Amino acid sequence: MRLHDEPVMEIIDRSQRSPHRDTLFNKRKVYGYNILATMSESTKYVDREIPTISLGDFDARIDDITTQLVMAAEEVGFFSITDHGLSVEEINHMFETSEAFFSLPDEVKATVPWSPRNVGWEKNSQIRPSTGKPDRKESYQLQFGQNMKGMWIKDEYLPKFREDSLAFMNRVQKISEKLMICFARGLGFPDDYFIKFHDITRPISQTTMRLLHYFALPEGNNTGVYYRAGAHCDWGFLTLLFQREGQGGLEICPGREVVTEFALGDAWTKVDLKAGDIICNIGDLLMSWSDDRFKSTFHRVKTPSEPGDYFGDRYSIAFFNQPCADALIQGPKKKYAMVTGEQFTANAMKRNFSALQEKQRALAAMAA
Numbered sequence: 001m002r003l004h005d006e007p008v009m010e011i012i013d014r015s016q017r018s019p020h021r022d023t024l025f026n027k028r029k030v031y032g033y034n035i036l037a038t039m040s041e042s043t044k045y046v047d048r049e050i051p052t053i054s055l056g057d058f059d060a061r062i063d064d065i066t067t068q069l070v071m072a073a074e075e076v077g078f079f080s081i082t083d084h085g086l087s088v089e090e091i092n093h094m095f096e097t098s099e100a101f102f103s104l105p106d107e108v109k110a111t112v113p114w115s116p117r118n119v120g121w122e123k124n125s126q127i128r129p130s131t132g133k134p135d136r137k138e139s140y141q142l143q144f145g146q147n148m149k150g151m152w153i154k155d156e157y158l159p160k161f162r163e164d165s166l167a168f169m170n171r172v173q174k175i176s177e178k179l180m181i182c183f184a185r186g187l188g189f190p191d192d193y194f195i196k197f198h199d200i201t202r203p204i205s206q207t208t209m210r211l212l213h214y215f216a217l218p219e220g221n222n223t224g225v226y227y228r229a230g231a232h233c234d235w236g237f238l239t240l241l242f243q244r245e246g247q248g249g250l251e252i253c254p255g256r257e258v259v260t261e262f263a264l265g266d267a268w269t270k271v272d273l274k275a276g277d278i279i280c281n282i283g284d285l286l287m288s289w290s291d292d293r294f295k296s297t298f299h300r301v302k303t304p305s306e307p308g309d310y311f312g313d314r315y316s317i318a319f320f321n322q323p324c325a326d327a328l329i330q331g332p333k334k335k336y337a338m339v340t341g342e343q344f345t346a347n348a349m350k351r352n353f354s355a356l357q358e359k360q361r362a363l364a365a366m367a368a
C-alpha cells in the first residue's frame with residue numbers, strides 16, 4: 001500500500017472560522033471516526049450553483065472572465081468552463097486512448113509502475129485519510145518532464161500513446177495558462193506570475209495528467225465496502241477535470257475557510273456536466289497563495305449505493321497544475337510564511353500521512 005499526495009489538514013483553526021459559514025455548512029471533523037457514523041446513512045444533498053464560465057473571445061473579455069473566475073473561486077472553489085478551445089472530439093479521443101491503456105493486461109501496465117515522483121500506473125492502492133481504505137480504481141500518472149523517463153507505455157503495446165497524450169496535455173496546459181493569468185490579475189500579480197512557476201518546458205516540471213478508471217460495482221448497497229475516490233482536497237494549484245457524460249459520481253462539499261483547516265460540511269452537491277465542458281477546482285496551493293481567498297473544496301467520487309447512482313465502469317481525466325520545485329509561494333497579504341514548491345509538497349505529504357495514521361488508529365479502535 002502506498003500513500004498518495006492529497007494533503008489533509010489536521011488542525012481546525014477555530015479562531016479563523018466565520019460564524020456565518022459555520023451555520024451554513026454545519027462543519028464537523030471528518031477524518032476521525034465521524035465519517036464512519038455516516039456510512040450507513042443515506043447521503044444528504046443540497047443544491048448549490050456551480051458556475052459555468054465561457055472563455056470565448058478571451059482577450060477581449062478577459063476582465064469579465066476574471067471577475068467571474070474570482071467570484072467562483074471565492075464562493076465554491078469549483079466551476080466549469082466552456083468555449084475553451086478543446087473540441088469534444090479531442091476530449092473523446094483522449095478518453096479512447098485512456099480506455100485503450102486500461103484495457104491492457106495488468107502485467108503490461110505493470111511495466112510502468114507508479115513511483116513517488118507521481119508518475120506511472122497504480123491499482124487499488126491510493127489510501128485517502130478520509131476513508132483509511134484504498135480507492136477502488138486504477139490510474140496512470142503522466143508528466144511532461146524528466147520524471148517520465150522509462151514511464152511511458154511502450155509503442156509496441158499501445159502505438160502513439162505518448163504522442164497523443166502529450167498533444168492533449170499541451171492543449172490543456174494552454175487552457176490552464178489562461179486561467180492562471182486571470183487568477184494572477186485577481187490577486188494583483190503580473191499576468192505571467194503563475195505561468196512562470198508552472199513552466200512545463202522545464203525538465204523539473206511536476207504538472208501531472210492522471211487517467212482514471214473506476215471499476216464497475218454491483219448494483220445495490222456498496223457503502224462501507226468500496227470507495228471510488230474518498231473525500232479529499234487537491235493539493236496542487238488548479239485541477240482541470242474531464243468527465244464522461246452519463247458517468248456521474250463527482251460530488252463537492254464546500255465550506256472550508258482556511259487551508260490549515262480540516263473540516264467539511266455534511267451536505268454534498270452532485271456535479272453535473274455537459275459534454276465538452278471542463279470542471280475546474282482550486283487546489284490547496286492556490287488557496288494558500290491567495291491567503292485563503294480562493295477555496296480548495298472537498299470532493300469525492302461517490303461509491304454508487306443508492307437508486308439513480310451510476311454503477312458502471314467510470315473513466316475520468318484530471319490535469320493537476322503543480323508548481324516547479326523551486327517556485328516561491330506566498331500570497332499578496334503574506335498570511336503564510338514563504339515556502340518553495342518542494343517544501344509545500346513535503347508539508348502536504350506530512351499532513352496527509354499523519355491524518356491517515358489518525359484515521360487508521362480510529363478504525364482499529366472501532367474494530368477492537
Ligand SMILES: O=C(O)CCC(=O)C(=O)O
Pocket residue numbers: 210212229234241243250299300301316317318
Ligand atoms: O474522477 C473524478 O471525477 C475526480 C478525481 C479526483 O478528484 C482526483 O483524482 O483528485
Ligand SMILES: [Fe+2]
Pocket residue numbers: 232233234299
Ligand atoms: Fe481531486
